[in-house]
Amino acid sequence: xxxxxxEILVVLAVTFGMSGVRSVLRLIDALTxxxxxxxxxxxxxxxxxxxxxxxLSLQIVGAASLFAWGALSLFLLAGDHIHLPRPRGRxxxxxxxLAALIGIPGLAFYLGAVHFGLSKVVVPSDMSHPLIEAxxxxxxxxxxxxxxxxxxxxYLFSRLRSLGWGLPAVxxxxxxxxxxxxxxxxxxxxxxxxxMGLVFGYVFYRTGKIWPLIVGHALIDVVAFLGYALLGDAxxxxx
Numbered sequence: 001x002x003x004x005x006x007e008i009l010v011v012l013a014v015t016f017g018m019s020g021v022r023s024v025l026r027l028i029d030a031l032t033x034x035x036x037x038x039x040x041x042x043x044x045x046x047x048x049x050x051x052x053x054x055x056l057s058l059q060i061v062g063a064a065s066l067f068a069w070g071a072l073s074l075f076l077l078a079g080d081h082i083h084l085p086r087p088r089g090r091x092x093x094x095x096x097x098l099a100a101l102i103g104i105p106g107l108a109f110y111l112g113a114v115h116f117g118l119s120k121v122v123v124p125s126d127m128s129h130p131l132i133e134a135x136x137x138x139x140x141x142x143x144x145x146x147x148x149x150x151x152x153x154x155y156l157f158s159r160l161r162s163l164g165w166g167l168p169a170v171x172x173x174x175x176x177x178x179x180x181x182x183x184x185x186x187x188x189x190x191x192x193x194x195x196m197g198l199v200f201g202y203v204f205y206r207t208g209k210i211w212p213l214i215v216g217h218a219l220i221d222v223v224a225f226l227g228y229a230l231l232g233d234a235x236x237x238x239x
Contacts, residue, residue, distance in 0.1 A: 001163065007076060008159050012177075015069045015151050020180030027183040027190075030120065038117045042185050045125040045140055045225060052129040059136045063143035070150035082158055084150070087211040095215025098203065102196050103220045113188030120186045124228040133229055141221035149213040152178050152197070153204050171201045 012018070030040055048058040074084055113119035127133045152174055160170045175197030179190040200213050 023184040043123040066143035066147035073155035091211035094212035098216030099219035118188040137225040145217035
């Protein structure tokens with residue numbers, strides 16, 4: 001048990017646990033600024049070099065680190081004969097349903113949060129190389145979805161249940177972790193992602209399937225990222 005607890009702490013320390021701590025600190029910094037939260041902006045995907053080929057390389061390396069977080073969790077679970085199941089065709093349909101369930105109300109929640117000063121204005125992308133923008137945004141969507149659902153749901157649920165935690169404690173812990181590393185976007189992002197975490201976690205508990213969560217998460221990000229990239233300023237909110 002002691003080794004298992006240490007493993008969980010180490011995994012979270014190198015993945016989303018540390019991201020959560022950093023995000024809380026960034027929110028505190030934002031709240032201490034003289035400008036209101038809804039007058040500040042946060043950009044999710046930016047160019048990392050003025051050279052297109054180097055920008056693409058850096059983006060690939062960054063996304064690869066997220067895939068590695070998920071792979072690390074899967075490697076540790078495999079030691080206890082817990083393996084990632086193969087995706088099935090119906091997982092796509094289930095994932096699309098989850099994306100609609102979370103994404104549509106989530107957009108309304110975000111717009112309301114900006115209006116009431118509980119969220120920064122989120123700019124999904126301001127990349128400067130149009131030729132690589134779409135594939136890079138899709139890559140980041142897949143990387144985010146894979147890492148988050150594997151670490152925060154598939155891995156954490158398994159490990160916490162092995163420690164004897166009941167379902168409510170596991171659900172809440174996973175959801176709060178998910179909310180914590182989104183707080184850099186604003187207070188509402190934390191609460192919104194806690195709700196998403198509760199829904200996704202319960203679906204996983206009921207079905208035992210992780211791929212619909214990965215697909216749903218990826219679709220939400222793809223629509224948000226590419227939608228903004230295609231429509232640009234038409235989707236921008238006043239800061």
